[in-house]
Amino acid sequence: MNTTVEAWEETITFPTYTPPPADLNPMFLEKRVNQGTSGRVYPQPFSDKLASESEPQDYQAVYLENEYIRLMLLPQIGGRIHEAVDKTTGYPFIYRQHVIKPALIGLFGAWISGGIEFNWPQHHRPSTFMPTQHLIEESADGSVTVWLSENDPLQRMKGMVGVCLHPGKAFFELKVQLYNRTPEDLPLVGQRRRPRPRAVPGLLPAGRDRRDRPLQAFDVVLPRCQRHVLRRGLRE
Numbered sequence: 001m002n003t004t005v006e007a008w009e010e011t012i013t014f015p016t017y018t019p020p021p022a023d024l025n026p027m028f029l030e031k032r033v034n035q036g037t038s039g040r041v042y043p044q045p046f047s048d049k050l051a052s053e054s055e056p057q058d059y060q061a062v063y064l065e066n067e068y069i070r071l072m073l074l075p076q077i078g079g080r081i082h083e084a085v086d087k088t089t090g091y092p093f094i095y096r097q098h099v100i101k102p103a104l105i106g107l108f109g110a111w112i113s114g115g116i117e118f119n120w121p122q123h124h125r126p127s128t129f130m131p132t133q134h135l136i137e138e139s140a141d142g143s144v145t146v147w148l149s150e151n152d153p154l155q156r157m158k159g160m161v162g163v164c165l166h167p168g169k170a171f172f173e174l175k176v177q178l179y180n181r182t183p184e185d186l187p188l189v190g191q192r193r194r195p196r197p198r199a200v201p202g203l204l205p206a207g208r209d210r211r212d213r214p215l216q217a218f219d220v221v222l223p224r225c226q227r228h229v230l231r232r233g234l235r236e
Helices: none
Strands: 004-018 055-064 069-075 078-085 101-106 109-110 115-119 133-138 142-149 159-163 172-178 186-194 217-222 227-231
Touching: 004 142, 055 142, 055 159, 069 159
Parallel strands: none
Antiparallel strands: 004 055, 055 069, 069 078, 101 109, 115 186, 133 142, 142 159, 159 172, 172 227, 186 217
């Protein structure tokens, strides 16, 4: 049995309902509510239309695999984990979409269901349907991490998620780094969204560590110009 971790990039094609271009006219939407927060998007473009027909579209997928599980990440669509398969049974243990068909749920409009979606600074983050940068990092212990990175288009906060797979382990690890690049304190609601998430919210008040409680969601204020590291849902 191969006990190493492999990572590679591969082109994959999905039927895609590509949303029409965003409206060129500015939309302020101060009174719009989105996922319990302000729906204001100005000066970013906003799309309130969807496509009715699909067509094949290529995506650059990043695969991460060891002897037990195989993951497929899609950096072009928010850096989500699109597929996770138990290789011992062939069973996909998270819901995998076989078509890219957005709904108007994201702050800027388009959002897709399925997989594992990473969210900051709020639920269904503004860039959930936008491309992220990615990097494959190999470690001395044999583990491999795929880093997904972006700058939030509204608050300019930098967010990074590292999806890490270890040899001989039937689980994957998530590493999160958040950096407030602005001179102001910024509020943050963070969440890893998967189908039917467990309702086990946690709370991270500003200036306090919570190493004793695994977090499904957390709420915290990020002090100005500081870097924050979270691993496995715990703040370090």
